[in-house]
Amino acid sequence: MPSQLHEVLIELFHHRPALAAELLTTSLGVTVPTYQHARLESCELTDLAPTEYRADTVVVLTDNTGPVFAIIVEIQLGRDSDKRWSWP
Numbered sequence: 001m002p003s004q005l006h007e008v009l010i011e012l013f014h015h016r017p018a019l020a021a022e023l024l025t026t027s028l029g030v031t032v033p034t035y036q037h038a039r040l041e042s043c044e045l046t047d048l049a050p051t052e053y054r055a056d057t058v059v060v061l062t063d064n065t066g067p068v069f070a071i072i073v074e075i076q077l078g079r080d081s082d083k084r085w086s087w088p
Helices: 004-015 018-028
Strands: 037-041 057-063 066-073
Touching: 004 018, 004 057, 018 037, 018 057, 018 066
Parallel strands: none
Antiparallel strands: 037 057, 057 066
16 A cells, blocks of 8 residues: 555645656756646556556646646656666
């Protein structure tokens, strides 16, 4: 069961989706395309195979022509060296 801190961090992104792009840029140095709006998308990330993937939240950055970038937010409160290999 997710902790209260985990849920609060998810809520930050739900209330301000652009935070995902800001953190990628300022904290990790990732170049994000120019966008006008950040919106939330479904967190259900299923595949044709029976494996099911769920993200804490998904943010899509858009401009006036449509989506330009998507960010999957997965809150991690501790280090788990195997976690990076658990998603395809």
